[in-house]
Amino acid sequence: MTSTLPNDNIRNFDDQITNKLISEIIRDRIKNSGKRFSANDNISDFINPGELEILEKEVASRVKDLLKSLVIDVENDHNTQETAERVSKMYLNEVFKGRYHEQPKVTSFPNDKNLDEIYTVGPISVRSACSHHLVPILGECWIGIKPGNKVIGLSKFARVADWVFSRPHIQEEAVMILADEIEKLCEPKGLGIIVKAQHYCMKWRGVKEPNTSMINSVVRGDFRHDLSLKQEFFELVKQQSATNNY
């Protein structure tokens, strides 16, 4: 598709040669490498320095078109004059930052004392959006670890969870993706994750159920094979949910 957008800023140097939008250039790179670019995939490896700013302008232009199609007077309505730019910035750098930005830096340390007791971290805030309607999924998650040879700082579980959840998701897949990332980072002997969240596509619209939540979990390694360890994980999380403040 040739660019029909009014703002030349949304093109970069490559685009001047190929006459492609920056989103098309990025999409082509991903396709050429045979990778996926589903809503819950991170595509930061395919975005060069400076291109996110150009993409932000392209998305803003599209959001402006959406507002116009919704017959909102973006020229004269003082409340919506910069809405397109705000929404674009919010998607790319805030609520969906886990698609466009690299994983936060996580340092791992050797498990020098060979700790092999399990520990749990939580509640960690879950802020996501459903892939179907792009409305919020809000909740909490708990992570349980039986360490292997590596440990990571406690805060890093929250940072990685925030990065993973900040994408459009379905909850079932979000939990699996978070488990994959944590396994890569600290190679635990056992891993458990529980997520409890409310879906605004069920709360704000659709069936409009105000209090329904979804709880799901994933258990891997020793947590999967050893029933008593799995029970200990669920028991620790139950205690953690009951005692939030000290």
Ligand SMILES: Nc1nc2c(ncn2[C@@H]2O[C@H](COP(=O)(O)OP(=O)(O)OP(=O)(O)O)[C@@H](O)[C@H]2O)c(=O)[nH]1
């Ligand atoms: N399994 C699962 N379903 C989800 C999740 N988030 C949202 N949904 C549901 O996915 C469905 C979206 O697909 P459709 O049924 O085609 O959407 P819809 O016709 O707008 O459905 P309604 O919400 O019933 O109005 C809805 O039922 C949502 O409640 C999730 O994380 N997991």
